[in-house]
Amino acid sequence: MGNPKAFLTVPRQEAGYRPVHDRIMDFSEVEQTLNTSERKLQASRCMDCGVPFCHWACPLGNRPPEFQDAMYKGKWKEAYEILTGTNDFPEFTGRICPALCEKSCVLKLSMDAPVTIREDEAAIIEAAFREGYVQPRQHERNGKSVAVIGSGPAGLTCAGDLAKMGYDVTIFEALHEAGGVLVYGIPEFRLPKTKVVAKEIENVKSLGVKIETNVVIGKSTTIDELMDEEGFDAVFIGSGAGLPKFMGIPGEQANGVFSANEYLTRSNLMKAFKEDSHTPIMHGKKVAVVGGGNVAMDAARTALRLGAEVHIVYRRSEEELPARVEEVHHAKEEGIIFDLLTNPIEILSDENGWVNGIKCIKMELGEPDASGRRRPVAIEGSEFVMDVDTVIMSLGTSPNPLISSTTEGLEVNKYKCIIADEEHGKTTKEGVYAGGDAVTGAATVILAMGAGKAAAKGIDEYLSQK
Numbered sequence: 001m002g003n004p005k006a007f008l009t010v011p012r013q014e015a016g017y018r019p020v021h022d023r024i025m026d027f028s029e030v031e032q033t034l035n036t037s038e039r040k041l042q043a044s045r046c047m048d049c050g051v052p053f054c055h056w057a058c059p060l061g062n063r064p065p066e067f068q069d070a071m072y073k074g075k076w077k078e079a080y081e082i083l084t085g086t087n088d089f090p091e092f093t094g095r096i097c098p099a100l101c102e103k104s105c106v107l108k109l110s111m112d113a114p115v116t117i118r119e120d121e122a123a124i125i126e127a128a129f130r131e132g133y134v135q136p137r138q139h140e141r142n143g144k145s146v147a148v149i150g151s152g153p154a155g156l157t158c159a160g161d162l163a164k165m166g167y168d169v170t171i172f173e174a175l176h177e178a179g180g181v182l183v184y185g186i187p188e189f190r191l192p193k194t195k196v197v198a199k200e201i202e203n204v205k206s207l208g209v210k211i212e213t214n215v216v217i218g219k220s221t222t223i224d225e226l227m228d229e230e231g232f233d234a235v236f237i238g239s240g241a242g243l244p245k246f247m248g249i250p251g252e253q254a255n256g257v258f259s260a261n262e263y264l265t266r267s268n269l270m271k272a273f274k275e276d277s278h279t280p281i282m283h284g285k286k287v288a289v290v291g292g293g294n295v296a297m298d299a300a301r302t303a304l305r306l307g308a309e310v311h312i313v314y315r316r317s318e319e320e321l322p323a324r325v326e327e328v329h330h331a332k333e334e335g336i337i338f339d340l341l342t343n344p345i346e347i348l349s350d351e352n353g354w355v356n357g358i359k360c361i362k363m364e365l366g367e368p369d370a371s372g373r374r375r376p377v378a379i380e381g382s383e384f385v386m387d388v389d390t391v392i393m394s395l396g397t398s399p400n401p402l403i404s405s406t407t408e409g410l411e412v413n414k415y416k417c418i419i420a421d422e423e424h425g426k427t428t429k430e431g432v433y434a435g436g437d438a439v440t441g442a443a444t445v446i447l448a449m450g451a452g453k454a455a456a457k458g459i460d461e462y463l464s465q466k
Contacts, residue, residue, distance in 0.1 A: 006044035012113040013042060017330070024304055024334050027188040027273070029195075031095065041208045043071040046180045049106040054117060057104035059450025060093075061117075061463050062086045064101055064117045071124060080128040083121060086145025088160045089449065090195045096186060097322060097446045129199070136206035142166035144463050147232040149217050149403065152432065153178020153445045154238035154436030156204055157452030161212065163207035165460050170232075172215040177269060180240055180443070184269040185261070185300050189305070193268070218402035223410070223432060233466070234459045236430045238452060239403055239417060241437035245395040248288070251347030252393075256282060256355035260291070260299040260394035273418075284390030285370075286306045288358050290344055291394030292316070295442075298326040299392045300336045310336050311386065315343040315363050315376040341365070343376065345383070347391055357385045399438045407432070417441055424458025425451060433459055 015032045017023065023030045034042065046068035054064045063082055070079035083090050097118055105114035128134050145168040150158045156179075159169045177183055182197045191197060205211065217223065217239070226232045244259035246252055263281070266272040272281035287303040289296050292314035300310045312331070314321060317340050321328055332338065341363045348357035362382035365374035404412045409429040411419045418427055418434040425433040435451025437443055 001221075003044045004048040006041075007047050007107055007113075007115075009173075010041050010045050012040065012045065012116060014106075014116060015358040020333055020335075023050060023189065027305060028332075029192050029200045030189050030237060031140075033123065033126075033238070035118070036123075036127075036286070040074065043068040043120055045107065046072075046115045046117075046245050047106065053104040053106065053109075053214055054101035054115075057100045058086075059100070059446050060086050060223050060453060062101065062121075064115065065119075066100050066426050068115065068117070068120060068125060071120060076124065076127045076131065079124045080133050080255055080303065083124050084128075087121070087449075089153070089200050090121045090125040091200050092182065093192065094118055094120075095123060095196070096191055096445055099123075099414050100173070100446070117177070134203065136203075137164075138208060138381045139166055141162050141168060141208075144168070144233045145170070145231065146459060147172060147226045147230075147235045148238060149223075149235065150174075150238035150436075150438070151178040151201070151211060152179055152182060152238060152240050152436065153453075154240075154438075154448040154452035155180065155236065156268075158236045158238060158433075158435070158454075158456045160204050160207055161456035162186070162459060163204075163209050165456070166462075167460075168208070170210045170212060172217055172226075173211060173213045173346070174216045174239075175269070176213050178211050180214060180238075181242075184265040185295070185298070187264065187268055187302050189301070190298070212371065214404070218406040223403065223407045223429075225460070227431060232387055233463055236425070236455050236459065237432065237434035237438050238436045238455075239399065239438045240448075241397045241399045241417075241442045243394065243400045243416075244399045245397065246393055247344065247395065249344060249346055251349055254347050254348075254349040254355050254391075255353050256284065256389055257347060257391045257393065258282075260289070260295045260392055261397065264295070264302060265390050267306075272304055281306070281344055282390060286388045287311070287390040288313050288339075288344075288386060288388045289392045289394055291313075291396075291397070292321040292323055293394060294323045294393035295329050295397075296392075297323050297331045297336075299394055300331055301334060303390070303392065304334055304336060304444050308390070311388070312336055312338045312340075313342050313344060313358070313386075314338070315358065316373065317341055317365060320365075334401075339386070343378065344391075348385065355389055355391055355434065356387075358391055359383060367368070386438050397437075399444045403438075415441060423454060424461070425455030426458055426462075431462070433462075 436448035
């Protein structure tokens with residue numbers, strides 16, 4: 001390492017975020033960047049710790065000590081090559097990864113000041129694009145072909161890795177634009193679509209990967225038809241988990257009730273917040289977002305930017321919120337109101353069927369349930385009405401059963417998730433592999449990418465034996 005004791009003299013410095021009063025007024029990226037010299041100083045904090053826990057914690061097997069050392073020494077191209085040796089999309093992970101590597105960093109464990117690995121990744125790939133290090137790379141073909149279902153993080157990663165191995169790869173995407181959850185689920189202010197996502201998708205295409213949009217597997221065609229009639233040697237399912245859940249309470253069919261999926265898809269993918277949009281989105285004045293996960297925070301912060309007073313309605317306490325601490329912090333900082341220990345029991349509407357309130361009941365925490373969290377218990381007689389005109393349900397998602405129901409021999413569990421082994425994504429149907437949210441249920445981008453990488457290896461081993 002260039003400076004193994006830098007952590008003793010150089011404090012952790014994050015790039016930070018745009019001022020609150022500024023960032024809530026638009027959908028521009030909220031995270032800022034450090035200049036090159038400051039970034040190199042942060043890279044110097046990566047010490048020669050002997051056992052790189054960061055490497056083992058990363059689902060992609062990234063090598064932070066190596067690329068941080070190169071970065072510190074000003075060898076940006078070398079840093080880029082090390083980083084992309086394991087990570088196909090550092091533009092994504094450098095912005096939205098929960099940074100499991102940092103949580104395992106020795107400096108996190110010893111002094112609660114881990115190396116800024118995630119931000120350093122973003123700096124390396126931005127430098128690579130700026131300096132022209134990112135170039136199309138064609139790889140010799142081996143004569144075998146693989147179909148990839150879904151163009152989200154799992155599908156893109158699997159497709160890219162297989163293309164590098166020499167396979168002819170075609171991605172089938174149900175929507176009109178490639179990117180999966182990267183384009184429809186994650187808000188523009190966290191992950192820019194043109195500046196980042198579209199650029200990385202073009203990189204995948206440059207490897208020779210073909211992308212066919214508006215193809216719904218299970219309706220347009222089936223997995224069996226892809227293999228038996230179109231001649232694909234293997235299939236990877238990375239179709240995600242886009243089927244929303246609802247509470248089943250009275251009034252849930254009222255106008256002005258959205259799933260978080262619909263709300264975010266309209267905003268992120270279809271740009272429905274624009275005045276000239278062909279598919280406009282409702283600009284509520286007072287919005288209740290029911291749920292406490294990361295998606296709930298995304299929906300709430302989106303509604304805020306559309307001009308609403310926004311409430312997070314969650315039946316447990318803040319301690320049990322499933323959203324990342326950083327996401328909760330940003331939401332509070334931007335003015336989101338948290339109505340905790342509160343549970344909706346009915347959605348009220350006016351004579352025209354539009355939402356005009358949500359009836360809630362106060363909760364208290366009882367004994368722990370199967371999840372290990374204390375079970376919320378309704379307080380008798382504590383009902384009250386919250387004055388809102390829009391309700392966004394963010395209660396989780398599950399995989400759409402369309403693929404599994406049209407594919408004989410493809411087994412699913414009780415949650416309708418495809419059964420696949422963790423090591424290589426092998427399913428119960430020969431030649432078919434799966435990974436990401438379609439297998440685990442809704443999770444993180446980095447885990448989906450890791451699953452896509454593992455499946456690519458599994459498919460290569462399978463086809464190499466045929």
